[in-house]
Amino acid sequence: MNRRAIIGALMALPMISLPALAHGPSRQKITLTAEVAAPPEEVWAAIGNFQDMSWHPVVFSTEGVGGNDINATRVLTLGKEGGPTIDELLYKYSAEKMSYSYRIEKVDVKVLPVTNYSSHLTVKPRDGGGSIVEWRGAFYRGYPNNDPPEELNDEAAIAAVTSVYKAGLDALTERFGAAN
């Protein structure tokens, strides 16, 4: 999926207002990985800064405070200047383990149809050389009650997060080469 198509998919959802902190009954989880040729240190150097998400093709800009300290925040602007934004907060960071965990503090469900979203990004050494980049997410669907509309159901939430992860991981594979 190219960049425009992803933004299109994210933007195509209708606006709906939701009570804060509410969610549907069943939390979803996904894990996507990419195996790349570059060593973990090199990959981590590119993606390990919470304040720089420029490696992701959908992210236009990253603005934040607090560096890589716990409770650091960032605002991702998607697509273009003035595009939709996602507010995120860092709650775990380990340069040693090459892993950080963050959650979404604020996003419109028309941008990403999820609530209570948290995520982990990790780089690990790969057997036989190169790295494994693992991106995990846990979240509830965008609609907090029973009988969600199609665009805010569990499947829509999984599809949207999957497309974001896939776009990011595909970009890393392109940049660092696929592992052999």
Next chain:
Amino acid sequence: MAFVTNQSSNDVSVIDLDNGKTLKTIPVGGKPAAVAVGPKGAHIYVVSPDSKTLSVIGRDTLTVTKRITLEGGPFGVAVHPDGRRVYVTDWYNARVFEVAPDTGQVLRIIKVGDSPAGIAVTPDGSRVLSADRDSDQVSVIDTDSGERIATVPVGERPFGVTIDTTGTRAYTANVGTNTVSVIDIANARVIGQVKVQERPYVVALTGGRGFVTNQYADTVSVFDLETLQPVGTIEVGEYPEGIIPSTDERRIYVANWFSNTLSVIDTQTLQVTAEYETGDGPRAFGAFLLAD
């Protein structure tokens, strides 16, 4: 034995706690999360919010022997010590169902606060407590009258509620404030607060200590029940949720929702001594242990 609800794989893993082997996987459906083993372990009750079902599992056959539909958003479950009444929170409609498991009849519907999640019954069966997540309170229900007799303001967004073996105190895990509130049940008031880590889910009590699963921190916080002071922190799997002690107080079992494992913790050394496999997305929200 442990009865672990696997929300993503739609089943219940029956795990032998001596060796970690899965004795049986029971299909349930409807994204099961909450579970309660009934008195003497004859029946196990599982709530599936997606299918709005209370499933009754027979211990002898380890099969679902009855399915009871509860219209609304059934979520948390607890069993009265007489075994003839099962209490289920209704997340969407701010109420608690009192169900007769034998007949499948809803006996009474009791009004509580918004988004009730966890629920527990006192050992003498006189009170039911619901954690009303979006009202930041616990409702206290008199089981004789079927009336709510008190509400107790606690920390923000209480999720799980746990009552001690004497029925004196209750403990809520407050998602919004990363705290545990300690409730004096008879006087319906909070008498203490414990700071824990990110996104606490529920509290387990054993050997004079409280053990709290912290979903975002991937840890269990341990505190002293007398002084309410921290004792330690234990690293477990990812997204720890349901937690329960063994009857001999020597171990604590923790279901890790993201890792698909059950961590076994030694309550003396506070070390993880084993990791058992579960199904996909274990939540085990409730009294999921059946003593042999």
